[in-house]
Each structure stands twice: as structure tokens, then as C-alpha cells.
Amino acid sequence: MVIADFAFILVAAFVLICACVVVFHNKIIYSAFALLFCFFGVAGLYVFLNAEFLAGTQLLVYVGGISVLILFGILLTKNIEDLTSKEVSTQKIFGGLISVTFLGGLIYMVNSVDWKVSTPKPIENSPVEIGKLFMSDFLIPFEIAGVLLLVALIGAVVIGRDTDKDLEV
Amino acid sequence: MDNIFLWIAITLGAMVGLVSVVGIVSIYLERKISAFMQDRLGPMEVGFGSLVNAIAGKEVLREGRIGLAQSLADGLKLLQKEDIIPDGADKFLFKLAPMIVFAGTFSTFAALPLAEYFIPADVNIGLFYILAISSFGVSGILMAGWSSNNKWGLLGSLRSTAQMVSYEIPVGVSLVSIVMLTGTLSMKGIVVAQEGWFWNWHLFGAVGHHGLIGFVLLPMMVINFIAYFIGSLAETNRAPFDIPEAESELVAGYHTEYTGMRFAIFFLAEYGAIFVGNAIAVALFLGGWYSGIPAIDQANIPGIAPLVFILKTFVLIFVVMWIRWTLPRLRVDQLMTLCWKYLIPFTLFTFFSVAIYKVFIV
Amino acid sequence: MSYFGDIAKAVSTISTGMKITFAHFKNVGKNKGTFTTQYPKETLTAPAFSRQQLHNNIDDCIGCKKCAMACPVDCIDIVTVKAGADELSDCSDGTKRRLHLTVYDIDMAKCMFCGLCTYPCPTHCLTINDDHNFIKFERSELKYKFSAYSPEDVVRIEKEAAEREVIAKAEKAAKAKAKAEAAAKKKAAEVAKAKAEAEKVETAPEPEKTEPKAKTEPVAKTQVEQVVEVKKEEVKLPVAEAKENEAKAEEIKPTEDASKEANSDNETKES
Numbered sequence A: 001m002v003i004a005d006f007a008f009i010l011v012a013a014f015v016l017i018c019a020c021v022v023v024f025h026n027k028i029i030y031s032a033f034a035l036l037f038c039f040f041g042v043a044g045l046y047v048f049l050n051a052e053f054l055a056g057t058q059l060l061v062y063v064g065g066i067s068v069l070i071l072f073g074i075l076l077t078k079n080i081e082d083l084t085s086k087e088v089s090t091q092k093i094f095g096g097l098i099s100v101t102f103l104g105g106l107i108y109m110v111n112s113v114d115w116k117v118s119t120p121k122p123i124e125n126s127p128v129e130i131g132k133l134f135m136s137d138f139l140i141p142f143e144i145a146g147v148l149l150l151v152a153l154i155g156a157v158v159i160g161r162d163t164d165k166d167l168e169v
Numbered sequence B: 001m002d003n004i005f006l007w008i009a010i011t012l013g014a015m016v017g018l019v020s021v022v023g024i025v026s027i028y029l030e031r032k033i034s035a036f037m038q039d040r041l042g043p044m045e046v047g048f049g050s051l052v053n054a055i056a057g058k059e060v061l062r063e064g065r066i067g068l069a070q071s072l073a074d075g076l077k078l079l080q081k082e083d084i085i086p087d088g089a090d091k092f093l094f095k096l097a098p099m100i101v102f103a104g105t106f107s108t109f110a111a112l113p114l115a116e117y118f119i120p121a122d123v124n125i126g127l128f129y130i131l132a133i134s135s136f137g138v139s140g141i142l143m144a145g146w147s148s149n150n151k152w153g154l155l156g157s158l159r160s161t162a163q164m165v166s167y168e169i170p171v172g173v174s175l176v177s178i179v180m181l182t183g184t185l186s187m188k189g190i191v192v193a194q195e196g197w198f199w200n201w202h203l204f205g206a207v208g209h210h211g212l213i214g215f216v217l218l219p220m221m222v223i224n225f226i227a228y229f230i231g232s233l234a235e236t237n238r239a240p241f242d243i244p245e246a247e248s249e250l251v252a253g254y255h256t257e258y259t260g261m262r263f264a265i266f267f268l269a270e271y272g273a274i275f276v277g278n279a280i281a282v283a284l285f286l287g288g289w290y291s292g293i294p295a296i297d298q299a300n301i302p303g304i305a306p307l308v309f310i311l312k313t314f315v316l317i318f319v320v321m322w323i324r325w326t327l328p329r330l331r332v333d334q335l336m337t338l339c340w341k342y343l344i345p346f347t348l349f350t351f352f353s354v355a356i357y358k359v360f361i362v
Numbered sequence C: 001m002s003y004f005g006d007i008a009k010a011v012s013t014i015s016t017g018m019k020i021t022f023a024h025f026k027n028v029g030k031n032k033g034t035f036t037t038q039y040p041k042e043t044l045t046a047p048a049f050s051r052q053q054l055h056n057n058i059d060d061c062i063g064c065k066k067c068a069m070a071c072p073v074d075c076i077d078i079v080t081v082k083a084g085a086d087e088l089s090d091c092s093d094g095t096k097r098r099l100h101l102t103v104y105d106i107d108m109a110k111c112m113f114c115g116l117c118t119y120p121c122p123t124h125c126l127t128i129n130d131d132h133n134f135i136k137f138e139r140s141e142l143k144y145k146f147s148a149y150s151p152e153d154v155v156r157i158e159k160e161a162a163e164r165e166v167i168a169k170a171e172k173a174a175k176a177k178a179k180a181e182a183a184a185k186k187k188a189a190e191v192a193k194a195k196a197e198a199e200k201v202e203t204a205p206e207p208e209k210t211e212p213k214a215k216t217e218p219v220a221k222t223q224v225e226q227v228v229e230v231k232k233e234e235v236k237l238p239v240a241e242a243k244e245n246e247a248k249a250e251e252i253k254p255t256e257d258a259s260k261e262a263n264s265d266n267e268t269k270e271s
């Protein structure tokens, strides 16, 4: 399918460009928005892997939730426009060295691993299967994640209450 | 290959047409309904005849019009307006923001089940897709508010986002109850589950399918529906939850600095979002394209199904407008109180009840 | 249970509000339903006592300029030309008209709708009515011209008046001559002391006979002169006069007729 290939290249290029903007752009707000689009593009990649449910979750959690939280943090910071990443990044040579090392390691890993192409047909109704797996094989991780989030939620509420006076009321 | 491109073009064209028509009709209705509720007449002068004459440069006749073409004329006016970008604005993001907001709304139209064989994209996670993609528009609002370099814009967009993110919870939970009941995420599947008489609609507890025991579900579903409706009002920034664009405090919120067509796009997106919000309510609670009387559905009248669907949606839109022109705006703390202390407990309660019903009764 | 109590309260108050707005929505189009007037198509009538548009019934106007003098903002512009004897008909109330009104303009753009100009009018021809519907596209269109004459008429009238003036002057000169002659004769008669008294009696009737003619002419002339004078002093005079008028009008407002009389009395005294 030529069209599918073409679309995949488009989406992949979009993700890559956005990722580059995240890393290289001077203005932090641009980086944040680029990150958002990057997540969006990744959701598109999931669609190519026949994982629509995962794509939707990616959108809901990363685009609608995490990116917006990051943006909130940036927008509420005072004088954020004046701050550029040039002023922040100080150890260019050392940092670059580390990055290049990691990049080399990753390329080596990708090339050396013998990637297997999955033969079974993609599952038609993936949400149902995912739900079943959550409730059977992966019940413990699922529950632990739920408890963790609940703890975080309650913790946030406790921190959010500013005085003891509120607690008495 | 040609066919695919043709199909994409036709679908996109139809969707753009649908969004525009929905926007134009809703804006006209809003102006008329608000006028009637305030003992005014609303737009009365611009009919289609006078619009055509005005474009052709002929004399404009004004007899017996009810202002049907007012929104079209407004659109034409907005198209001709100067496109102002503030000096201090971030030009790139400023131009991008209306597109993102519009894209967020526009994409949701793809999964609306207008009729059994009239769904632009019948994905098996339709409902999930709509919820997910509509959160994309939130970032556009943030972008608009920030890039205008305007304190009202920024405050409006922050408020809007906070409101949308927090009201996603009751909306999501109330929708999940329906998903649990029907066992599918596909919009088509959910509507098909409500086939037949109107008491099969989820609003009335789907009594027909579940028998008398379904009456247990009825109060749950009514609560669910009301919670969803309130939540969708808040998600689309409609009164009484319009604090993001509270005129008396924030001028116009995140689109304060926008003019001309960019402003019009925000407006279209807003009314599109209202349509989608109510269309989901129709599909999930009010039987979608089924008219509620089997004889009408089986009569095979061409075009009746989308008509029924759109009609139901506009009835709900009327209620939305009715509420807007009746109730005063909530404060931010009241907004959050309503969400966290009332809607979320109630939706969680119905969620557990439906779960228990599903596990032990069915 | 204030939690559920609050919910019940919310439901009841919201439904009350919604009922009210729906009632208004239903009533639209009915008589009590809408308060909008579709202005160019429908108009409301102003209250009968309102002051909106000035109207001059030009056939009754004697061109006395009392209105122009009364106006605080000088928006009435009058030019008169003396008319020949019996050239103009009388007013409806029997007042004689002796002046052609070649220009009678009221600039409604300047007018402040005080109505002061209507009180002094001796023939009650200048009125202010409740017609508020006089929208114009140009400010100049707000200058209402009440004169009944076309420009050609004006030219003709002015020409005729000038001719009459010439004739009147000639007559006057002749009369002056006659008078001088008569005086000379009288002198001569006085000088001729030896003459008989019977002769004196005979010459006397002659100047008496010319006198009525001589009398009418100067009266008319002084009026014309007065008009010219007034026109020159219009700028200074009206202010003081209008103030007086205003004060008068304030005092005697309740009875319109009384105030009118008082004003016209006042005016006649002044003039």
C-alpha cells in the first residue's frame, strides 16, 4: 500500500520535526507546544500499528492531560518569555558528548537486535482484549498503578489545603 | 487509489459543509431565541432575497423578512474584515491557534452517527475517539490565549482549560456507565442498542431490553444524563459556565484579540462543539437516529434517520440556549464545587450501580 | 441534610427561572410579547406636547421677525421685501401683510427645540409639532425653507420693489418739492404782508391735501429702515431680548395665551 507508506512517512516526519523543535527551540513555550504535537504524532504512529485504543489513550492522557499541565506550568511562570534555553544550557560540549554516546548506543542496539515481524492478524476489538488482560494477567500492576494515582490525588489535595484552619472545618 | 482520494475529498467536503451549516444555523437560532426570551425580535432585515440582491448590487427589498440569512451576511462581513494581528502577539502561534481549535471540533464530527450507514468514520472506539480528540482543542485555546499577549486572553484560556480538564471527569464517568451497559465503544453499536420504542432509550433505562428490572436503571440514567448535560455545558464554555469568556471581566476571553475570519473560526468551532456535545447526548441517551416509534423507522423514508438525529440534537441545543439566557454565571469556586461535590459523586454512584446491575442482574 | 436540600433548592430555583424565560419566549409576536419597534416600518407617536419639528404656515406670516429675535441660537433666517399695496392677501386672522417673505429658513441642525420662537409670533403661524421623523443624509438638508417663492419669483419681487422704491423716491422728491414750494409760497405770502387775508385762506388747503400722501410713505419707509436696522443689529439684540422673553415665558408658562399676549405686548412696546 503506497498510500499507507506515504502517510506513515508523513506522520513520522511530523513527529521527528516536532521532537527537534522541542529540543532545539529557544523559547520554552514553543518547545512545550511542539511536545504536544509530538505526542499527537505518536498517537498517529499507534494507529499505524493497529492500536487504536492506545492511540486514543495517548491523546487523552498525553495531549489532553500531561501537555496541558506542562503548558499550565509554563504559562503561570512569571516572565517565561524572557527565558531562553541558550541561557540555561551551559555545558554544551559535555552534554553533547553524552548525547552522541547515547545516540550511538541506540543505533547499535536497533541494528543488532533481530526484530521479529508478528504474523497473527491484528485483534479486531482491541479494547475488549485490553480490558480482559487488565483484569486477569496484569491485575496487580493495574491495581498498583490505580493505588499510586489515588495516593497522588489525595496527596495533592492535602498539599493544596493551605492552612490548618481548613482542616477543622 | 483515485477512489480513495475521491472518497477522502467527498467526506471532508461533506464534513466542512456540515460544520459550517451547523454553526450558521446555531448562531441564527441563538440570536432569535435570545431575542425572543428578552422580548425583542432579533434579526429581521436580512433574508436570502435581500442578500442576493445586495450581492448583485440591486435594490434591497425589506418586506416580510425574518432575518434568515443574517448569519450568512455576518460571515460575509467577517470575511471582508481587516485581519489584525497585535504587535506584541506571537505571530506564528496566533495564526495557528484558531486552526487547532477548529481541527479539534472538526475531527469529532467524523465519528458522529448521523444514521446507520452515514457515519464518516465508524471506528470501533468511536466514543473514546471523540473524547480524546476533543481534548486536542484545549491546547488550541491555550495557544490562542498565550499568543495574543493579552492578560484577558491568557486568563480566559487558563480558566477555560481548567474548566474543561476538570469537567472531563464527570462527563467521562457518566459516559463509561453507558459503555458498560452496552458493552461497546462504537457509536453505532451504542445507538443500535436503543432500537425500537422510545422506552428503549438509555435515558429511560432501556426498559424494553432489560424487562421490568430495567426500571432500576431509570433513575441512574436520568442522573447520568443530567450530569453529562451539565458537564457538556461546562466543556463547551456555555453559560452558566462561561467564566472563560465572561464579558464583564475578561472582554471575550481567549479570543479577545481576534478579528475577522479568525474570530469567525473560533465561533464556528464553539458552536460545532456545542453540536457535538449534544449529539453525543442524543446518541448515547436519546436513541440516536431512531425516532422512538418503530413504524417510522421501518418505513424506510430516505433521509429520515439523519433528520431525526439532527432534530433531536437541535432540541437539546435549544435547551442549552434556553439555559444560557436564563441563568447567571457561576463563580469559579461554585463551578468547582458543582463539579467535585455534586457531579462526580453522583456519576460515581451511578457508575457503581450500573456495574452492580451488569454483574449481578443481567 | 443540607446537601440534598441544596440540590432541591437548585432544581426549584432553576425551574422557576426557566419557566419565566420560556413564558417570554412563547409570548413573542403577541401584543404584550415584544417591545421592539421596527423603526423605518413602524414609528411610535411622540407625546402631543413634545417639541420636535418647527412648521411655519407661510401664508399667515407677516414677516415681523419676532421669531428670529427670540431664537437663542439664531437658526431662523428671514429676508423680507416690501410689497406693493394690495399685492398680498390678509392673514387668516385679518392681520395685514405688507412684506414678501423671500427667505424664511429654519436650520433644524442648529435648533435646540426650545420652542421660544413660537411664543412671540403675533399671527400664531409658527408652531412646533410632534413630528420627530425627519432624518436626513446631509446636514444641509436640515435647513427647512418655508418661503413660498421660487428664485425667479424672488428676482421679480425684488425688481418690482426696487421700481416701487424709485417711484416712491420720485414721489417723495416731488412732494418735498411741493412742500418746499408750498413753504416758499407761504413765506412769500407772509412776506406779502399787504395782500388781503382772503388770499391766505385760499392757499392754505393745498398743503393739507398733500399731507396724507406724505404721511403714508414715510411710515412705510421707516418700517423698511427698521428692518434693515434690525438685521444689522440682529447679532447683538436677540440675546438680551431672548433673555427677557425666556424670563417672561418662564413666568407665564402655564397659560399659553397669556404668555403670548404678554410677549406680543412686550414686543410691540419695544418695537
Ligand code: SF4
Binding pocket: C054, C070, C071, C072, C073, C074, C075, C076, C106, C110, C111, C112, C113, C114, C115, C116, C117, C118
Ligand atoms: S425652537 Fe428654539 S432654537 Fe429652535 S428655532 Fe425656535 S427659538 Fe430657535
Ligand code: SF4
Binding pocket: C056, C060, C061, C062, C063, C064, C065, C066, C067, C068, C078, C120, C121, C122, C123, C124, C125, C126
Ligand atoms: S413671528 Fe410669526 S409672523 Fe413674525 S416673522 Fe416669525 S413666523 Fe412670521
